Amino acid sequence: MTDIAPAPTGTAVKHEIYWRETESVTPGAPLREDLRCDVCIVGGGYTALWTAHFLKKADPRLEIVIVEEDYAGAGASGHNDGFVTPTIGHSLGALVHRFGAERAKLAYAAVGKSILELNRFCAKQGIDAEFESAGYYQVASNPDQIRLLERDLELAARLGAQSGLDLLDRARARDRIGSPAIEAAVKVGGALINPHRLARGLFRVVTALPGVSLYEQTRALAVEPVAGGHVVRTPQADVTATKVLYATNAYQHQFAEFRRKVVPVWSYAAVTRPLTDDELGAVHWPEREGFVEAGNFIVFGRLTAGNRLLFGGGRAHYRFRRDMDVPRNIDNPDASEALHAVLRRYFPMWQHVPFTHTYGGCVAITREVVPHVGALGDGRFYAHGFCGNGIALTHTTGKVLRDLILGRDTSYSDLLFVHGKEKPFPPEPLAFLGAGALSSVLAAQDRHPRLIRRQIV
Template sequence: MTARRAVEEHSLNAYKHVVYWHDTEPVTPGPPLRETVDCDVCIVGGGFTGLWTAYFLKEAEPALDIRIVEAHHSGYGASGRADGFVTPTIGKDIQALVKEFGEERALEASQAVGRSILEIGRFTRKNKVDAEYEATDYLMVATDAAQLRRLEEDRDLAVRMGAAPPEIMSRDEAMSVVGSPAIAAGMRTGGALVNPFKLARGLARVVREKGVTLYDRTPCLRVEPGVRPVVVTAGGRVKADKVVLATNVHMDAFPPFRRKVVPIWTYAMVSEPLTDAQLARVPWAGREGLVEAKSLLTCARFTHDNRIMFAGGPAPYYWGRDKRQRNMNRPEVYREIHREFLRFFPMWADVEFSYAYGGTADVVRDYAPHFGTLAGGRVLYGYGYCGNGIAATHTGGKVLRDLTLGKDTPHSRLLFVDDGRRRPPASFPPEPALYIGARAATRLMNWKESRP
């Protein structure tokens, strides 16, 4: 082993394979369910989708008895592992949604998610949730000709949809926003940054204060159908008028969704706080989020205490839908992320990274969220954010509120809803075809996006 490789391996071994956000606020999990209870609405999953649904239901109908069962604690899963970009994204392929639903309905959905960005900020201020919310926008950047073409396509689509056309910045203009030599062009997009774990924990506190009962350490074993469905857990049962399934990447635990979603791993690294001298090397006064214009995202941002979070690299699927925590320890992934970091920021070669971690995102065949009802409207669901869920889950909470209450509203008619005009996503194949297909799809995506 060379001296350089030995140093690199030592650095990799020194990483803390813990989600950085989880270290920013202590958690004492609440009590689990230990009895049989009866309620109006039982929500399975205490992440953003379930919490926002409970919040909006309580805002609309304060008398509702709402219970949430959560396998760990709110913020433990994908909600508290996100990179913290609050964007107007709806899935990963807006062009496909425009083709299927038309420009008017796609714009309507985009605007609904865009409003959620502002409303999340208002929620944190109103409820004194210290989620480190920063209304910074973010900069979508191109580093080659293929990515510049994608920026141009996004700009042209915005024009066709009737939105204000975003300006494509030259290299010098974009570098004046974020001083990375890798940037060839850029486009500013509305958005914000947040500490996702603190947002989830604050949201859980708020819904408890509104009278919602949360059961931590209470994984759902199954849902028994019936006139009043029953959520069965290891320690008890919840009989409810309505059950909302909000487990996202874990939706495959329920038979109707077993092959509708696959867990794709995404990874991030977080540095030690940068010194004033290190910060001075890179113009980045606005603290905007940085996102590379490709499907398998590379992104970067500052945390509240001036650490650099850098995410990207491979987004693998592991055989057998492997979601185990052991997949955090993937040295080859972190080597690739660090190489990408130095491509963007060679002037930060001395920056020390202390956190290296990952988590799973729920990916569906059409790369867009899905909401709907089963069992005659007694069971509801929402999932499929494909790693872009912080704002979309807020919008989704309104969708699930209106579906739960049986109301015909603009939210219940958004293109996200699996109604007569939209069907649930196509199923994924079983193993080994799933593993082979997932790896092939990643290679194909990389090839398509590398073409000039």
Template structure:
């Protein structure tokens, strides 16, 4: 534990020279607050639709510093954490429409990388949603049945323990669904996307946190040394969205953690079946996941999802020994053959969790649009979200602006209570969900 670097591994894979901060007053068509995936995809799709738009992005650090560059790198067809709840609320057809669109984003991200020569270590090899208990196997059976209904087809195949271990040779696995998707270096994706957006003519102001947003006929974003006046402001600040008054009680920042090993030797790699290098995701809400990096390091992530009183997002929370002890215990359960694997990086980041465990998009009075609530499954969902926000900004009535993600009279944003009830509620909710999943 003493040898662990509390540094984000992905940030070491590409050098960054942040752009200049905003130091003046700017007038533009669209100002996007937040230079992560959601904000950058929105800028990208807006420029594709209306190349003449003058778009400025204000980013507190630099693209890829926050959640977009700390993700585990799973490109998945996921819409929130609880698809069954979405079916119960919106029906199978609207849920199927959203599922189909986020699945399409997986393919389009691959095309974007090829078209724009973005080397993000993308491996379109799918992933296994795997069970380690009887309760999780029942969840997989339910997921398979629901996926079959939503797709109108046979659905994914539920693999036996023997079939699962032939793909990933962990003795903890007793079954799995193989799902389309892929693995990516999330930091390289964020940096590549920022480069492409700049080439489209978008201005990104790095090291420019937004201090205040004032709605209006032409809303204003105030920063430390300047301000931006725009026709429309778009808020895409992920787990920091709560800092803006309309969203104060709409989401909570929950910490997610990961560990990255030294590169595995050929001898170590040879101890386990893992021929296609799929990602591994355990079938539970607060999941455990594992994958290889491009240079054959092993990433093992998940464990306890921690909330700290007062919505604490300070970087000191990256050093939480209890989390890494639990991750190491889980790692030994999944991969006892790798007792000699040395972990070098241990880090965390905040995830924007909503009450309904699903994203929210919409518009507020005063020409402010928003998108947040990706709940740790944002790589594909933010790509789709960029199309949603594009059409909301342009005022288009489209298939995207009518997706179930979009807040309207049929979908109000549920709220969290204030502190200290929030801390008690979040921790109680976590324990309740773990209890229910163990008994499912």
């Protein structure tokens, strides 16, 4: 095994979320007195905040209380890799295979609209989320991956994608991102952001709305039925609400109703020190688009606003009994080495640049590998399973939940991931064994795609 490039002399590699260094957070006070409200939202990430935002725009009279165990955006909302994509679930191919081209087209159009609205929202509200709207490239580094890109282009054409969407050959692709590993590429609409700064900016906007209260450091211990609604129990006080939304994503399994509906899977990333001007000049990368390599277990790279390189992805890691313990799992030397191999493969001219941060975090996966949004039928609602592609999709989901909570029948409440059939995961140890087996099969398909041709997920 090749050693990971060391950090600068005297500086240890940090096993901490890089984005958190870009804006400090002092968590707010916990809930200490009983409250009553119209809607109580459990969780303080993108889903919770967008839902509160859209609910208040639709009905300013609503009283909304949000309870968050840590601070708003502390979960996947604030520590993802900052790719704003139109992807729903695992891939376009899986979505068309399961739901058909027409329903997939409607869903992708809704999420594409959210990408545009995110940019406008940040500009209007003065949120410096380091939004870069150049999009990103899906890239291929071998002939089998080129065939995957060609398949996706065929699917995009079925969904009515613009004729300008085409496959760039090696020369044209490398003229966009000067990597010797890239053999072909397809430009995808999207953006790059600082996810932590987006979460904290959204937090400030939402909590400034009259009638919205957010209590950080407040864990929801249980949700129990009472006359006219439910009560959310927390360590020091209770919230009684007419309606309750579960919006904890990777933590959703901690509630009995969702124990086997969604699982947390560890995904890892690595960030380098800032590149010098001379180092930046060694690679032709004029528009700074991110890139995502085609495959089941994608790897991806991008530049941050401060000209650090961020690499992420690789094989997914499901821990026995849904282990989300951060000190035990945030550092994964094998994953870090795999990401350094990605750096060497794509940018050998930068292989000397050291990682300053290597870390992991959990994303939420459903058995169908698509999100699930719906209602339990008693005034409780839920959303989870964004499968690592939630930045734009949670914005769309906020509109879905607005309409479900307000009892509206709209185009949003009929999107393909709303009220879908939800297959449960098996109990342990079958869930752990099954996840390991599926991961091995998907990895084998990435290595030998011609031997395993059918769509697995």
